[in-house]
Amino acid sequence: MRKMLTLVGGGTMVVKEGAGLSEIARILNTIPKMKGDRAQIWGQAEFIVLHATPHPWGPGGKTILASWVYGDSPSIGAAVTRFNQWTQKIPTRLIINRSVDKRGAEHIQPDVEIQGEEGLAAWMLWRWYFWGDHRNRLKRCPQCRKWFVDRTRNGSMVRCSTACTNKWWTLDRRQKAGHDVPGSTRNAKRRVTP
C-alpha cells in the first residue's frame, strides 16, 4: 500500500502506508550513505529517536526489561523538546483530497501538505513513531548499531539477530554474568565448591 503526501508548492511524495516503524528503521540504517542536507535531516531524526528510545542496559550491564517494555525513555523529554523545536520551522498543513473514480463515485482522503525531505522526516516520526503505541519496538542493536523493529510477543528483544546475540556474549561477558563457560577456571572452581 502506498500513501501520497502532498508537497508544499505542488507535487506529491509517495510513502509506503503501514510500513511504519520498519520504514523508519530502514531509512535510519541508510544514514551513513546519505550526503548533504539529507544526512543532516535524518541525523536530526535519529538523534530524536535515540533520546526517546529506552536503553536496555542498566548500570553494570544488567538488562532493565521492565522499563524497556513498559515505559518511555528517561530522556524522552529532551527528544520531545527537540522535535517541537525542529518542527516549528517546517510548514505543515492538514488537508483533504477529493477524487472521482471511473464509475463517477467520489472519494476523499485525509492528507497532509509537507515540505520536502525535512517535512517527510518530521511527518514520519510524528505519525509512525510518536503517534503510535509501539515506539518502544523500534530499537537499536547495541552490537551492530542497526535499527530494527522488535516483533516478538513480549517485546523483549535486545539485539537484532541471533548472530549479534552470539557476538555480544563474548567469553568475558559470559564470565561476568556467571554463565557456564567451558574451560573457564572461575566456573570450574565454582562447580566443585558447593
Ligand SMILES: [Zn+2]
Ligand atoms: Zn545487530
